[in-house]
Amino acid sequence: MSVEQRDTFPALARHLAVAAPDAPAFIVDGEAIGFAAFEARARRVAAALRRDGVGAGSRVAWLSKNHISGFELWLAANMVGATFVPLNWRLAAGELAFIVADAEAPILFVSPEFDAIARQASAGLALRIVGLGSEWGAWLDGADADASDVVAGTAEDISLQLYTSGTTGKPKGAMLSHRALLGARPAWRDLDWYRWDESDVGLLAMPMFHIGGMGWALMAFDSGRPSVILPEFDTEAILTLIDERAFSKIFLVPAALQLLIDHPRADAIDFGGLKTVLYGASPMPLAVLDRAMQRLRCDFAQQYGMTETAGTVVALAPDDHRPGNPRLASAGKALPGVELEIRGPSGERLPAGETGQIAIRSVANLSGYWRRPEASAEAIDGDGWLLTGDAAYLDADGYLFVRDRLNDMIISGGENVYPAEVESLLSAHPAIVEAAIVGLPDARWGEAVTAAVVLRDESVADADIAAWMRGRIAAYKIPKRIARFAVLPRNGAGKILRRAIREELAASAKKPG
Numbered sequence: 001m002s003v004e005q006r007d008t009f010p011a012l013a014r015h016l017a018v019a020a021p022d023a024p025a026f027i028v029d030g031e032a033i034g035f036a037a038f039e040a041r042a043r044r045v046a047a048a049l050r051r052d053g054v055g056a057g058s059r060v061a062w063l064s065k066n067h068i069s070g071f072e073l074w075l076a077a078n079m080v081g082a083t084f085v086p087l088n089w090r091l092a093a094g095e096l097a098f099i100v101a102d103a104e105a106p107i108l109f110v111s112p113e114f115d116a117i118a119r120q121a122s123a124g125l126a127l128r129i130v131g132l133g134s135e136w137g138a139w140l141d142g143a144d145a146d147a148s149d150v151v152a153g154t155a156e157d158i159s160l161q162l163y164t165s166g167t168t169g170k171p172k173g174a175m176l177s178h179r180a181l182l183g184a185r186p187a188w189r190d191l192d193w194y195r196w197d198e199s200d201v202g203l204l205a206m207p208m209f210h211i212g213g214m215g216w217a218l219m220a221f222d223s224g225r226p227s228v229i230l231p232e233f234d235t236e237a238i239l240t241l242i243d244e245r246a247f248s249k250i251f252l253v254p255a256a257l258q259l260l261i262d263h264p265r266a267d268a269i270d271f272g273g274l275k276t277v278l279y280g281a282s283p284m285p286l287a288v289l290d291r292a293m294q295r296l297r298c299d300f301a302q303q304y305g306m307t308e309t310a311g312t313v314v315a316l317a318p319d320d321h322r323p324g325n326p327r328l329a330s331a332g333k334a335l336p337g338v339e340l341e342i343r344g345p346s347g348e349r350l351p352a353g354e355t356g357q358i359a360i361r362s363v364a365n366l367s368g369y370w371r372r373p374e375a376s377a378e379a380i381d382g383d384g385w386l387l388t389g390d391a392a393y394l395d396a397d398g399y400l401f402v403r404d405r406l407n408d409m410i411i412s413g414g415e416n417v418y419p420a421e422v423e424s425l426l427s428a429h430p431a432i433v434e435a436a437i438v439g440l441p442d443a444r445w446g447e448a449v450t451a452a453v454v455l456r457d458e459s460v461a462d463a464d465i466a467a468w469m470r471g472r473i474a475a476y477k478i479p480k481r482i483a484r485f486a487v488l489p490r491n492g493a494g495k496i497l498r499r500a501i502r503e504e505l506a507a508s509a510k511k512p513g
Helices: 009-019 035-051 068-079 093-103 112-121 134-140 178-182 211-222 235-243 254-262 286-296 373-379 419-426 462-469 498-510
Strands: 024-028 031-034 059-063 083-086 107-110 128-131 158-163 173-177 202-204 227-229 249-252 276-280 299-306 311-316 339-343 356-361 386-394 400-405 410-412 415-417 432-442 446-455 481-484
Touching: 009 035, 009 068, 009 178, 009 211, 024 035, 024 068, 031 035, 035 068, 035 134, 059 068, 059 093, 059 112, 068 083, 068 158, 093 112, 093 173, 107 112, 112 128, 128 134, 158 178, 158 211, 173 178, 178 211, 202 211, 211 227, 211 249, 211 299, 211 311, 235 254, 249 254, 254 276, 254 286, 254 432, 276 286, 286 299, 339 386, 373 386, 400 419, 410 432, 410 446, 415 419, 419 432, 419 446, 419 462, 432 498, 446 498, 462 481
Parallel strands: 024 227, 059 083, 059 107, 083 158, 107 128, 202 227, 202 249, 249 276, 276 299, 446 481
Antiparallel strands: 024 031, 158 173, 299 311, 339 356, 356 386, 386 400, 410 415, 432 446
């Protein structure tokens, strides 16, 4: 394998192990693991996988919070031609059982805290379970790394299989090739929000079962810079690390960013070492973004993408993050090598300013869904365009304004209402922490715009919230009902589960009294 070759994950890891052997790749509990040491550890894991019959086309499943073992297993699986499948540890046993069975992995690695649910989820399957506690060392014993020749592979081999969040229907395994994960990155390394200098360190706090976690860590790795690994998002721990200047770049979902800036300790924290905050995965309320920019005083960049695009394909650069800039409501512009179109109901290309479905063509598009040929054909047309299911429009300058998921759009009295727009306004109300908008069946309107809100001031009246919205948004977009929640339900990627909200509100409406 050529040292210069970098078109697969193993090739990239080999390149870095040779070019910068002692430079830190990951930082775990304050201990730095160099690129050469990381690759050597992965080679030993690869030897053990091969010993157990794992090879080309196999799936290697992993159930754990963020941990260095996940990266070792990802690289090791790819070294033997297999695909890494990180599982969502927030799922219930029944949900995990579906994914474990669907992936057909011959081996599952699980951290001790999830051992019971892993065994429950895999009951009846021909599957070996290896614990990541003391059993991990025993499993590695006798694995001869010197005998583990890395499979050269190609850029089209499947490196990573991530299961879609499953907000509707059963989750599907999105197959991401090395080409999808790495192919576009050389063209992005000079972008101001992507560029890493020799002093930069990333913080991985988003879950590794989500592209927001894996893609973010891969960005740092590809740039030859380390990631501090946190097991999960922990506001206290992150604030402490910021205060210690332990990292300079972080990716967060909007809800996590809001928790960070609203924390009681935030006013006492030195944010001077924080250089860049990247955010995405769900709509960012402008009121939250404005407060974050004022509080953190660093560069911000928005990233738009999805599992099926291997993460970011559109970005709003730091230069556009100016208070009052109308482009702050956009997701930004297509990255180099990414083609972007807005399609109408019949698949026609729509002009600037018209709302339709986002279509994307890029080397980062998925190869398809695992054993779902019909779903794959529905998602990717014959010309390689991925139909995202997101509603948006492009302005004359190519900035993408995402309205919402097409299936979340509400039709009330014949008018289209996009929840994200109403949610963004509600989040600016001083009494509201966060909000979600759903449509509920209504005899008069067809669907009634309904708000689920988390309040910081319970004394505010629903009528006062509605009155505050008048004049700020069209009257037909003002919620007909406001329901109060202690917390809003979310999936593991931090996205609000509107389906769960609809079900809860529909059930409460049926209760007598």
